[in-house]
Amino acid sequence: MNDSSHDHAHEHAHHHREAESLLSLRVRALESLLVEKKLVSSEAVDRIVSAYEEDIGPHNGAKVVARAWVDPAYRQRLLADGTAAIEELGFGGVDLQVVENIPAVHNLVVCTLCSCYPHALIGLPPVWYKSFEYRSRAVREPRAVLREFGVDLAEGVEIRVWDSSAELRYLVLPQRPPGTEALNEADLAGLVTRDAMIGVALAKRPASR
Amino acid sequence: MNGIHDMGGMHGFGRVEREDNEPVFHAAWEGRVLGLSRACSAQHLFNIDESRHAIERMAPGDYLASSYYERWLDRNIRLLVEKGVITRDELEHRMAQLIHGPDPAPPHPDAKLASRMLKILTEPTPYRQPGPPPRFRLGVRVLTRHDSPDGHTRLPRYARGKHGVIARVHGSYIFPDTNAHGQGEQPHPLYSVRFEADELWGGSAEPRAPVHLDLWERYLESASPARSQS
Numbered sequence: 001m002n003d004s005s006h007d008h009a010h011e012h013a014h015h016h017r018e019a020e021s022l023l024s025l026r027v028r029a030l031e032s033l034l035v036e037k038k039l040v041s042s043e044a045v046d047r048i049v050s051a052y053e054e055d056i057g058p059h060n061g062a063k064v065v066a067r068a069w070v071d072p073a074y075r076q077r078l079l080a081d082g083t084a085a086i087e088e089l090g091f092g093g094v095d096l097q098v099v100e101n102i103p104a105v106h107n108l109v110v111c112t113l114c115s116c117y118p119h120a121l122i123g124l125p126p127v128w129y130k131s132f133e134y135r136s137r138a139v140r141e142p143r144a145v146l147r148e149f150g151v152d153l154a155e156g157v158e159i160r161v162w163d164s165s166a167e168l169r170y171l172v173l174p175q176r177p178p179g180t181e182a183l184n185e186a187d188l189a190g191l192v193t194r195d196a197m198i199g200v201a202l203a204k205r206p207a208s209r
Numbered sequence: 210m211n212g213i214h215d216m217g218g219m220h221g222f223g224r225v226e227r228e229d230n231e232p233v234f235h236a237a238w239e240g241r242v243l244g245l246s247r248a249c250s251a252q253h254l255f256n257i258d259e260s261r262h263a264i265e266r267m268a269p270g271d272y273l274a275s276s277y278y279e280r281w282l283d284r285n286i287r288l289l290v291e292k293g294v295i296t297r298d299e300l301e302h303r304m305a306q307l308i309h310g311p312d313p314a315p316p317h318p319d320a321k322l323a324s325r326m327l328k329i330l331t332e333p334t335p336y337r338q339p340g341p342p343p344r345f346r347l348g349v350r351v352l353t354r355h356d357s358p359d360g361h362t363r364l365p366r367y368a369r370g371k372h373g374v375i376a377r378v379h380g381s382y383i384f385p386d387t388n389a390h391g392q393g394e395q396p397h398p399l400y401s402v403r404f405e406a407d408e409l410w411g412g413s414a415e416p417r418a419p420v421h422l423d424l425w426e427r428y429l430e431s432a433s434p435a436r437s438q439s
Contacts (some may be wrong), residue, residue: 001262017401022236023236023279024236024237024238024322025280025304025307025308026282026286026304026306027238027241027245027282028238028241028312029300029303029304029306029307030245030282030285030286030289030295030300030303031241031245032303032307032312032313032314033295033299033300033303033314034245034248034249034289034294034295035314035315035316035317036313036314036315036317037247037294037295037316038250038319039252039254039294040245040248040249040252040317040319040322041248041316041317041318041319041320041322041323041364042245042316042317043319043320043323044248044319044322044323044326045244045245045247045248046244047238047323047326047327048240048243048244048247048248048327049234049240049241049244049327050297051330052233052240052243053233053234053240054232056330063270083333091331092330092331092332092333093329093330093331093332094334095333095334095336095337097401111214112215112217112218112365112367113216113217113261113363113365114214114216114261114264115277117380120329120330120331122336124233124243124401125244126227126228126231127228127231127235127277128225128226128227129224131225131226131362132222132273133222133223133224133225133226134217134219134225135216135217136216136217136218136219136221136222137225139218139227139409139420140217140218140367140409140410140414140415140416141415141418142415143415143418144415145225145283148224148225149225153304155416155417156417157417158417158418158419159415159417159418160418160419160420160421161419161420162363162419162420162421163217163420163421163422164362164423164424165364165365165422165424166336166363166379166382166385166399166424166425167257167334167336167337167382167383168399168423171314172374193225199256201255
Protein backbone atom coordinates (compact mmCIF):
# COMPACT_ATOMS: atom_id res chain seq x y z
CA MET A 1 0.00 0.00 0.00
CA ASN A 2 1.48 3.38 -0.93
CA ASP A 3 1.34 6.36 1.38
CA SER A 4 -1.56 8.17 -0.21
CA SER A 5 -3.92 5.20 -0.21
CA HIS A 6 -2.85 4.43 3.35
CA ASP A 7 -3.67 8.00 4.32
CA HIS A 8 -6.97 7.72 2.55
CA ALA A 9 -7.89 4.52 4.37
CA HIS A 10 -6.82 6.02 7.65
CA GLU A 11 -8.81 9.16 6.97
CA HIS A 12 -11.83 7.08 6.05
CA ALA A 13 -11.64 5.02 9.25
CA HIS A 14 -11.16 8.18 11.26
CA HIS A 15 -14.09 9.84 9.54
CA HIS A 16 -16.22 6.78 10.21
CA ARG A 17 -15.38 6.81 13.92
CA GLU A 18 -16.07 10.51 14.11
CA ALA A 19 -19.45 10.14 12.39
CA GLU A 20 -20.31 7.34 14.75
CA SER A 21 -19.48 9.35 17.85
CA LEU A 22 -21.39 12.37 16.58
CA LEU A 23 -24.45 10.16 16.14
CA SER A 24 -23.97 8.69 19.56
CA LEU A 25 -23.67 12.18 21.03
CA ARG A 26 -26.85 13.32 19.28
CA VAL A 27 -28.74 10.32 20.67
CA ARG A 28 -27.43 10.97 24.19
CA ALA A 29 -28.50 14.61 23.90
CA LEU A 30 -31.98 13.61 22.74
CA GLU A 31 -32.34 11.16 25.60
CA SER A 32 -31.10 13.76 28.08
CA LEU A 33 -33.67 16.32 26.87
CA LEU A 34 -36.54 13.83 27.03
CA VAL A 35 -35.49 12.73 30.54
CA GLU A 36 -35.29 16.36 31.63
CA LYS A 37 -38.82 16.92 30.32
CA LYS A 38 -39.94 13.83 32.27
CA LEU A 39 -41.11 12.09 29.10
CA VAL A 40 -38.58 9.27 29.22
CA SER A 41 -36.85 7.27 31.89
CA SER A 42 -33.44 5.87 31.01
CA GLU A 43 -34.23 2.70 32.97
CA ALA A 44 -37.25 2.10 30.74
CA VAL A 45 -35.02 2.41 27.67
CA ASP A 46 -32.50 0.01 29.30
CA ARG A 47 -35.24 -2.54 29.83
CA ILE A 48 -36.47 -2.39 26.24
CA VAL A 49 -32.91 -2.78 24.95
CA SER A 50 -32.26 -5.81 27.15
CA ALA A 51 -35.65 -7.34 26.27
CA TYR A 52 -34.62 -7.34 22.61
CA GLU A 53 -31.07 -8.43 23.36
CA GLU A 54 -31.94 -11.23 25.76
CA ASP A 55 -35.59 -12.35 25.74
CA ILE A 56 -37.14 -11.84 22.33
CA GLY A 57 -35.74 -13.77 19.41
CA PRO A 58 -36.30 -16.44 16.77
CA HIS A 59 -36.40 -19.13 19.49
CA ASN A 60 -39.92 -17.91 20.36
CA GLY A 61 -41.22 -18.27 16.81
CA ALA A 62 -39.45 -21.64 16.54
CA LYS A 63 -41.56 -22.95 19.44
CA VAL A 64 -44.72 -21.95 17.59
CA VAL A 65 -43.57 -23.72 14.41
CA ALA A 66 -42.54 -26.90 16.26
CA ARG A 67 -45.91 -27.04 18.01
CA ALA A 68 -47.68 -26.73 14.66
CA TRP A 69 -45.56 -29.59 13.29
CA VAL A 70 -46.45 -31.99 16.09
CA ASP A 71 -50.05 -30.93 16.72
CA PRO A 72 -52.33 -30.82 13.62
CA ALA A 73 -55.18 -29.16 15.53
CA TYR A 74 -52.81 -26.41 16.72
CA ARG A 75 -51.54 -25.99 13.16
CA GLN A 76 -55.12 -25.38 11.98
CA ARG A 77 -55.76 -22.84 14.71
CA LEU A 78 -52.46 -21.13 13.91
CA LEU A 79 -53.31 -20.77 10.23
CA ALA A 80 -56.87 -19.62 10.97
CA ASP A 81 -55.96 -17.06 13.65
CA GLY A 82 -52.25 -16.64 14.30
CA THR A 83 -52.72 -13.99 16.97
CA ALA A 84 -54.93 -16.20 19.12
CA ALA A 85 -52.83 -19.32 18.55
CA ILE A 86 -49.54 -17.79 19.68
CA GLU A 87 -51.31 -16.42 22.74
CA GLU A 88 -51.89 -20.06 23.75
CA LEU A 89 -48.11 -20.36 24.01
CA GLY A 90 -47.77 -17.10 25.92
CA PHE A 91 -46.74 -14.85 23.02
CA GLY A 92 -48.37 -11.60 21.90
CA GLY A 93 -47.70 -8.02 20.85
CA VAL A 94 -48.38 -8.78 17.21
CA ASP A 95 -51.37 -9.18 14.90
CA LEU A 96 -50.08 -12.33 13.24
CA GLN A 97 -50.87 -14.04 9.97
CA VAL A 98 -49.13 -17.38 9.48
CA VAL A 99 -48.61 -18.65 5.94
CA GLU A 100 -47.82 -22.30 5.34
CA ASN A 101 -45.26 -23.75 2.96
CA ILE A 102 -46.49 -26.82 1.13
CA PRO A 103 -44.80 -28.74 -1.71
CA ALA A 104 -46.57 -26.58 -4.33
CA VAL A 105 -46.27 -23.18 -2.56
CA HIS A 106 -43.34 -21.42 -0.91
CA ASN A 107 -43.99 -18.19 1.01
CA LEU A 108 -41.67 -15.20 1.31
CA VAL A 109 -42.14 -12.15 3.56
CA VAL A 110 -40.98 -8.60 2.85
CA CYS A 111 -41.96 -5.01 3.63
CA THR A 112 -41.16 -2.83 0.63
CA LEU A 113 -42.31 0.47 2.19
CA CYS A 114 -40.41 0.28 5.48
CA SER A 115 -39.32 -2.88 7.29
CA CYS A 116 -42.37 -4.33 9.06
CA TYR A 117 -41.47 -7.60 10.76
CA PRO A 118 -43.01 -9.76 13.54
CA HIS A 119 -40.40 -8.52 16.03
CA ALA A 120 -42.49 -9.19 19.13
CA LEU A 121 -42.34 -12.88 18.21
CA ILE A 122 -38.96 -13.39 16.51
CA GLY A 123 -36.87 -10.38 17.52
CA LEU A 124 -35.56 -7.44 15.53
CA PRO A 125 -34.98 -7.95 11.80
CA PRO A 126 -31.48 -8.52 10.42
CA VAL A 127 -29.92 -5.68 8.43
CA TRP A 128 -30.44 -7.47 5.10
CA TYR A 129 -34.22 -7.61 5.68
CA LYS A 130 -34.20 -3.82 6.07
CA SER A 131 -31.85 -3.30 3.11
CA PHE A 132 -32.81 -1.48 -0.07
CA GLU A 133 -31.59 -4.56 -1.96
CA TYR A 134 -34.10 -6.92 -0.34
CA ARG A 135 -36.99 -4.45 -0.19
CA SER A 136 -36.68 -3.54 -3.87
CA ARG A 137 -36.12 -7.02 -5.28
CA ALA A 138 -38.15 -9.50 -3.19
CA VAL A 139 -41.44 -8.54 -4.86
CA ARG A 140 -40.21 -8.39 -8.46
CA GLU A 141 -37.71 -11.25 -8.57
CA PRO A 142 -38.30 -13.47 -5.54
CA ARG A 143 -36.96 -16.53 -7.35
CA ALA A 144 -33.64 -14.81 -8.05
CA VAL A 145 -33.41 -13.54 -4.46
CA LEU A 146 -34.14 -17.01 -3.09
CA ARG A 147 -31.44 -18.52 -5.29
CA GLU A 148 -28.94 -16.05 -3.81
CA PHE A 149 -30.00 -17.31 -0.39
CA GLY A 150 -29.31 -20.84 -1.57
CA VAL A 151 -32.96 -21.85 -1.98
CA ASP A 152 -33.46 -23.21 -5.49
CA LEU A 153 -37.10 -24.23 -5.89
CA ALA A 154 -38.51 -26.28 -8.73
CA GLU A 155 -40.02 -24.18 -11.52
CA GLY A 156 -43.50 -25.48 -10.79
CA VAL A 157 -43.47 -24.23 -7.20
CA GLU A 158 -45.42 -21.01 -6.70
CA ILE A 159 -43.50 -18.38 -4.74
CA ARG A 160 -46.06 -16.36 -2.85
CA VAL A 161 -44.67 -13.02 -1.69
CA TRP A 162 -46.30 -11.20 1.24
CA ASP A 163 -45.60 -7.46 1.22
CA SER A 164 -46.48 -6.36 4.77
CA SER A 165 -48.25 -3.14 3.90
CA ALA A 166 -50.56 -2.91 6.95
CA GLU A 167 -50.37 -3.81 10.64
CA LEU A 168 -50.55 -7.56 10.17
CA ARG A 169 -47.24 -9.32 10.46
CA TYR A 170 -46.37 -12.42 8.50
CA LEU A 171 -44.63 -15.57 9.67
CA VAL A 172 -43.82 -18.49 7.40
CA LEU A 173 -44.62 -21.97 8.66
CA PRO A 174 -41.86 -23.97 6.97
CA GLN A 175 -42.31 -27.57 5.84
CA ARG A 176 -41.23 -30.13 8.41
CA PRO A 177 -38.01 -31.67 7.11
CA PRO A 178 -38.01 -35.37 6.22
CA GLY A 179 -36.38 -37.77 8.65
CA THR A 180 -37.63 -35.94 11.75
CA GLU A 181 -40.39 -38.36 12.78
CA ALA A 182 -38.49 -39.44 15.89
CA LEU A 183 -37.65 -35.93 17.12
CA ASN A 184 -39.48 -34.33 20.03
CA GLU A 185 -40.92 -30.82 19.97
CA ALA A 186 -37.86 -29.17 21.53
CA ASP A 187 -35.49 -30.82 19.05
CA LEU A 188 -37.76 -29.83 16.19
CA ALA A 189 -37.71 -26.20 17.35
CA GLY A 190 -33.93 -26.36 17.01
CA LEU A 191 -34.35 -26.88 13.26
CA VAL A 192 -36.39 -23.71 12.78
CA THR A 193 -34.27 -20.69 11.91
CA ARG A 194 -35.17 -17.02 11.68
CA ASP A 195 -34.55 -17.16 7.92
CA ALA A 196 -36.94 -20.12 7.54
CA MET A 197 -39.69 -18.10 9.25
CA ILE A 198 -39.09 -15.18 6.83
CA GLY A 199 -39.09 -17.62 3.91
CA VAL A 200 -35.51 -17.16 2.65
CA ALA A 201 -34.48 -20.61 3.90
CA LEU A 202 -35.93 -24.04 4.51
CA ALA A 203 -35.99 -25.61 7.97
CA LYS A 204 -32.70 -27.30 8.79
CA ARG A 205 -32.30 -31.02 8.42
CA PRO A 206 -31.32 -32.93 11.55
CA ALA A 207 -27.59 -33.63 11.81
CA SER A 208 -26.93 -37.11 10.44
CA ARG A 209 -25.40 -39.54 12.88
CA MET B 210 -46.40 10.16 -1.63
CA ASN B 211 -44.16 8.91 -4.43
CA GLY B 212 -41.17 8.76 -2.11
CA ILE B 213 -37.79 7.08 -2.14
CA HIS B 214 -39.05 4.72 0.58
CA ASP B 215 -41.44 3.12 -1.92
CA MET B 216 -38.82 0.71 -3.29
CA GLY B 217 -40.76 -2.33 -4.40
CA GLY B 218 -39.66 -3.34 -7.88
CA MET B 219 -36.77 -0.86 -8.26
CA HIS B 220 -33.65 -1.95 -10.12
CA GLY B 221 -30.04 -1.17 -9.34
CA PHE B 222 -29.53 -2.06 -5.68
CA GLY B 223 -27.68 -5.32 -6.32
CA ARG B 224 -27.28 -8.49 -4.30
CA VAL B 225 -28.69 -8.89 -0.80
CA GLU B 226 -25.66 -8.98 1.48
CA ARG B 227 -25.89 -10.94 4.71
CA GLU B 228 -23.81 -10.72 7.86
CA ASP B 229 -22.94 -13.88 9.79
CA ASN B 230 -23.63 -13.84 13.55
CA GLU B 231 -25.18 -10.42 13.29
CA PRO B 232 -25.55 -8.64 16.65
CA VAL B 233 -28.98 -7.30 17.70
CA PHE B 234 -27.52 -3.78 17.68
CA HIS B 235 -24.35 -2.72 15.84
CA ALA B 236 -23.70 0.14 18.27
CA ALA B 237 -25.11 1.04 21.67
CA TRP B 238 -26.76 4.20 20.30
CA GLU B 239 -28.97 2.08 18.02
CA GLY B 240 -30.56 0.42 21.05
CA ARG B 241 -31.08 3.82 22.69
CA VAL B 242 -32.82 5.11 19.53
CA LEU B 243 -35.11 2.09 19.51
CA GLY B 244 -35.91 2.50 23.21
CA LEU B 245 -36.51 6.25 22.85
CA SER B 246 -38.84 5.60 19.92
CA ARG B 247 -40.82 3.10 21.97
CA ALA B 248 -40.99 5.59 24.84
CA CYS B 249 -42.29 8.34 22.53
CA SER B 250 -45.01 5.96 21.28
CA ALA B 251 -45.92 4.90 24.82
CA GLN B 252 -46.19 8.60 25.75
CA HIS B 253 -48.40 9.18 22.69
CA LEU B 254 -46.03 11.84 21.33
CA PHE B 255 -46.60 10.45 17.83
CA ASN B 256 -48.48 7.54 16.30
CA ILE B 257 -47.08 4.80 14.05
CA ASP B 258 -48.40 6.35 10.84
CA GLU B 259 -46.99 9.79 11.63
CA SER B 260 -43.78 8.02 12.44
CA ARG B 261 -43.57 6.17 9.11
CA HIS B 262 -44.52 9.31 7.21
CA ALA B 263 -41.78 11.29 8.96
CA ILE B 264 -39.19 8.85 7.62
CA GLU B 265 -40.74 9.09 4.16
CA ARG B 266 -40.32 12.86 4.30
CA MET B 267 -36.52 12.68 4.60
CA ALA B 268 -34.78 14.14 1.55
CA PRO B 269 -34.31 11.18 -0.83
CA GLY B 270 -30.51 11.55 -0.84
CA ASP B 271 -30.38 11.56 2.95
CA TYR B 272 -32.68 8.55 3.12
CA LEU B 273 -30.38 6.54 0.86
CA ALA B 274 -27.25 7.62 2.72
CA SER B 275 -28.60 6.75 6.17
CA SER B 276 -28.72 3.48 8.04
CA TYR B 277 -31.99 2.17 9.44
CA TYR B 278 -31.50 3.56 12.93
CA GLU B 279 -30.15 6.85 11.54
CA ARG B 280 -33.49 7.20 9.79
CA TRP B 281 -35.25 6.44 13.07
CA LEU B 282 -33.21 9.10 14.85
CA ASP B 283 -33.97 11.63 12.13
CA ARG B 284 -37.66 10.71 12.46
CA ASN B 285 -37.68 11.13 16.24
CA ILE B 286 -36.02 14.53 16.10
CA ARG B 287 -38.16 15.70 13.16
CA LEU B 288 -41.45 14.81 14.88
CA LEU B 289 -40.47 16.04 18.34
CA VAL B 290 -39.43 19.39 16.83
CA GLU B 291 -42.60 19.65 14.70
CA LYS B 292 -44.76 18.89 17.72
CA GLY B 293 -42.96 21.47 19.85
CA VAL B 294 -41.56 18.97 22.36
CA ILE B 295 -37.95 20.01 21.68
CA THR B 296 -36.18 22.56 19.48
CA ARG B 297 -33.15 21.98 17.25
CA ASP B 298 -31.26 24.70 19.17
CA GLU B 299 -31.98 22.93 22.42
CA LEU B 300 -30.61 19.71 20.97
CA GLU B 301 -27.43 21.38 19.66
CA HIS B 302 -26.93 23.09 23.00
CA ARG B 303 -27.35 19.82 24.90
CA MET B 304 -24.84 18.11 22.59
CA ALA B 305 -22.30 20.83 23.38
CA GLN B 306 -22.96 20.46 27.11
CA LEU B 307 -22.46 16.69 26.95
CA ILE B 308 -19.10 17.05 25.14
CA HIS B 309 -17.75 19.19 27.95
CA GLY B 310 -19.34 17.75 31.03
CA PRO B 311 -21.79 15.48 32.80
CA ASP B 312 -25.44 15.13 31.82
CA PRO B 313 -27.32 18.08 33.38
CA ALA B 314 -30.67 16.24 33.31
CA PRO B 315 -31.70 14.88 36.70
CA PRO B 316 -32.69 11.19 36.53
CA HIS B 317 -36.39 10.57 36.01
CA PRO B 318 -37.29 7.09 37.23
CA ASP B 319 -40.67 6.06 35.86
CA ALA B 320 -41.49 2.41 36.51
CA LYS B 321 -44.96 2.81 35.01
CA LEU B 322 -43.52 3.99 31.71
CA ALA B 323 -41.17 1.00 31.62
CA SER B 324 -43.99 -1.46 32.18
CA ARG B 325 -46.17 0.30 29.57
CA MET B 326 -43.34 0.02 27.04
CA LEU B 327 -42.78 -3.65 27.81
CA LYS B 328 -46.51 -4.40 27.59
CA ILE B 329 -46.46 -3.33 23.93
CA LEU B 330 -44.38 -6.47 23.35
CA THR B 331 -46.97 -8.84 24.78
CA GLU B 332 -50.42 -7.24 24.62
CA PRO B 333 -52.79 -7.22 21.64
CA THR B 334 -52.06 -4.48 19.11
CA PRO B 335 -54.44 -1.48 18.99
CA TYR B 336 -54.77 -1.20 15.22
CA ARG B 337 -57.90 -3.27 14.69
CA GLN B 338 -60.91 -1.07 15.50
CA PRO B 339 -64.65 -1.31 14.83
CA GLY B 340 -65.69 0.04 11.43
CA PRO B 341 -68.15 -0.44 8.58
CA PRO B 342 -68.77 -3.95 7.19
CA PRO B 343 -66.63 -5.09 4.25
CA ARG B 344 -67.89 -4.25 0.76
CA PHE B 345 -65.84 -6.92 -1.03
CA ARG B 346 -66.14 -10.65 -0.61
CA LEU B 347 -63.52 -13.35 -0.89
CA GLY B 348 -62.57 -14.13 -4.50
CA VAL B 349 -63.90 -10.86 -5.90
CA ARG B 350 -61.76 -9.07 -8.50
CA VAL B 351 -60.75 -5.51 -7.61
CA LEU B 352 -58.83 -2.64 -9.20
CA THR B 353 -56.48 -0.53 -7.07
CA ARG B 354 -56.70 3.23 -7.14
CA HIS B 355 -54.43 4.91 -9.66
CA ASP B 356 -53.30 8.07 -7.91
CA SER B 357 -50.27 9.95 -6.60
CA PRO B 358 -51.35 11.43 -3.27
CA ASP B 359 -48.74 13.72 -1.73
CA GLY B 360 -49.43 12.42 1.79
CA HIS B 361 -48.88 9.08 3.48
CA THR B 362 -50.26 5.94 1.88
CA ARG B 363 -49.64 2.21 2.18
CA LEU B 364 -50.58 1.48 -1.41
CA PRO B 365 -47.16 1.12 -3.06
CA ARG B 366 -46.53 2.57 -6.49
CA TYR B 367 -45.96 -0.83 -8.06
CA ALA B 368 -49.51 -1.89 -7.16
CA ARG B 369 -51.47 1.18 -8.27
CA GLY B 370 -54.00 0.82 -11.07
CA LYS B 371 -53.61 -2.97 -10.93
CA HIS B 372 -56.11 -5.80 -10.87
CA GLY B 373 -56.10 -8.29 -8.03
CA VAL B 374 -58.34 -10.73 -6.21
CA ILE B 375 -59.54 -10.55 -2.61
CA ALA B 376 -57.71 -13.39 -0.85
CA ARG B 377 -58.71 -12.66 2.74
CA VAL B 378 -61.02 -10.24 4.55
CA HIS B 379 -59.04 -9.11 7.59
CA GLY B 380 -61.53 -6.89 9.42
CA SER B 381 -61.51 -3.20 10.14
CA TYR B 382 -58.20 -1.39 10.77
CA ILE B 383 -57.08 2.18 11.46
CA PHE B 384 -56.46 3.99 8.16
CA PRO B 385 -52.83 5.19 7.85
CA ASP B 386 -53.60 7.76 5.14
CA THR B 387 -55.67 9.83 7.57
CA ASN B 388 -54.05 8.82 10.87
CA ALA B 389 -50.66 10.11 9.65
CA HIS B 390 -52.12 13.57 9.11
CA GLY B 391 -54.19 14.25 12.21
CA GLN B 392 -57.38 13.42 10.30
CA GLY B 393 -58.52 10.66 12.62
CA GLU B 394 -58.22 6.89 12.71
CA GLN B 395 -61.13 6.26 10.31
CA PRO B 396 -60.99 2.45 10.70
CA HIS B 397 -62.46 0.53 7.79
CA PRO B 398 -62.07 -2.86 6.09
CA LEU B 399 -58.66 -4.22 5.22
CA TYR B 400 -58.10 -7.05 2.73
CA SER B 401 -55.33 -9.29 1.58
CA VAL B 402 -55.26 -8.83 -2.20
CA ARG B 403 -53.45 -11.22 -4.51
CA PHE B 404 -51.78 -9.84 -7.64
CA GLU B 405 -50.34 -12.08 -10.34
CA ALA B 406 -46.73 -11.26 -11.17
CA ASP B 407 -47.38 -10.35 -14.82
CA GLU B 408 -50.09 -7.88 -13.78
CA LEU B 409 -47.49 -6.07 -11.66
CA TRP B 410 -44.34 -6.40 -13.76
CA GLY B 411 -45.48 -7.21 -17.28
CA GLY B 412 -43.45 -9.37 -19.63
CA SER B 413 -40.33 -9.50 -17.45
CA ALA B 414 -42.19 -10.99 -14.46
CA GLU B 415 -40.92 -14.22 -12.97
CA PRO B 416 -43.36 -17.12 -13.49
CA ARG B 417 -45.60 -18.22 -10.61
CA ALA B 418 -44.60 -15.39 -8.28
CA PRO B 419 -47.78 -13.62 -7.12
CA VAL B 420 -47.60 -10.85 -4.52
CA HIS B 421 -50.10 -10.37 -1.70
CA LEU B 422 -50.63 -6.91 -0.25
CA ASP B 423 -52.79 -5.82 2.69
CA LEU B 424 -54.93 -3.00 1.30
CA TRP B 425 -57.69 -0.83 2.72
CA GLU B 426 -61.07 -0.65 1.04
CA ARG B 427 -60.53 2.99 0.06
CA TYR B 428 -57.63 1.87 -2.15
CA LEU B 429 -59.94 -0.45 -4.07
CA GLU B 430 -62.80 -0.38 -6.52
CA SER B 431 -64.69 -3.31 -7.94
CA ALA B 432 -63.49 -4.60 -11.29
CA SER B 433 -65.23 -6.60 -13.95
CA PRO B 434 -64.23 -10.27 -14.04
CA ALA B 435 -61.03 -11.03 -15.97
CA ARG B 436 -61.62 -11.25 -19.75
CA SER B 437 -59.65 -14.46 -20.08
CA GLN B 438 -62.12 -16.15 -17.78
CA SER B 439 -65.26 -15.04 -19.63
